[in-house]
Amino acid sequence: MTTPVTTSQEYAVQLDSVAKTYGTGDGAVTALRGVTLRLRRGRFTAVMGPSGSGKSTFLHCAAGLDRPTSGTVRLGDVDLGRLKETALTELRRSRIGFIFQAYNLVPSLSALDNITLPLRFGGQQADRAWLHEVIGRVGLAQHLDRKPSQLSGGQQQRVAIARALITRPEVVFADEPTGALDTRTGAQVLTLLRDLVESIGQTVVMVTHDPVAASHAHSVIFLADGRVVDEVARPTPDLVATRMTTLGDW
Structure with a gap:
């Protein structure tokens, strides 16, 4: 039997041996250590780990917000490390969506104008x-x-x-999207994200510290000490919480 050949069409994001170090010399801090990961299209993936495990750095590198010290990050078939800053900014605006804990809305704009803001930045008209x-x-x-x-x-x-959706992005990255919401409202937002994955095939990658939030995903990737140490499919809150308590023993 032959082994199937994987292509960039299968994966929305690919990280190969990604490392990230901040600072130099005795003050250097390594946040990611040789992370290799494939994130399939049309899936909802949660990323968890204890404080200092590298979750935020992982998101920043995977989304092109920060450049790794070594290794490669690909969005589809594009190697982000080969892009100059202007091209990388354009790629983030047109092919990646972002959702943050603090919403990051422009206070002076209406809801509609906030939604269409990425299109205006790119000089585009909204597809009605x-x-x-x-x-x-x-x-x-x-x-x-x-x-x-x-x-x-x-x-x-x-x-x-x-x-985040208005530009029809290949990937939506969500950084603690329910962190500022009450439990009921947070559950509604997470159900909405899962529905977008199921109904339109949107790829969502969410960093969270909450086992209940993570249980809405198809799978949960666990980081510890800057490394991917485990992955759980079909997560439940209890399963995720139990795994979190044992990450120190990875």
Whole structure:
């Protein structure tokens, strides 16, 4: 039997031997140590680990927000390390979506203008059909003229999700997207993210410290001391929490 050949079409993000060190000499801190990982398209992946495990650095390198000290990061078939800063900025704007804990909305803009902001930065017009679909999926049709201060935390995060989707990105990176939300609202946001993966094939990579949040993903990758040490498929909150307590023994 022949081994199937994997291609860039299978994977949204690929990391090969990625290391990241901050500083030099005695003050150097190594955040990632030879991380090799393949993230399949159309999947919801959670990334967990204790404080200092390298979660944030992993997200920053995988999303092209920071350059690794060594190793390669690919978005589809593009080696991010070969791009100059201008091209990398354009790639992040057009092919990657971002969702943050703090929403990062522009206070003076309406919900609709916040959603379409990435398109305006790129000098593009909104695809009306896609804009209508995104707004419908996140449940914001009745709130488009409101500014962030007039929206609840959950509604603001839905605006941020719509903004992340508006360019039809290959990957959406979410950094603690429910960290500022109450339990009920956070569950609604996580259910929305999972539905986007299931219904339109969106690829989502989420960094979280919360086992309940991680249980909404298809799989959970665990980091410890800058290394990938385990992966759990079909996670449950109890399974994730138990694995977190034993990461020190990896």
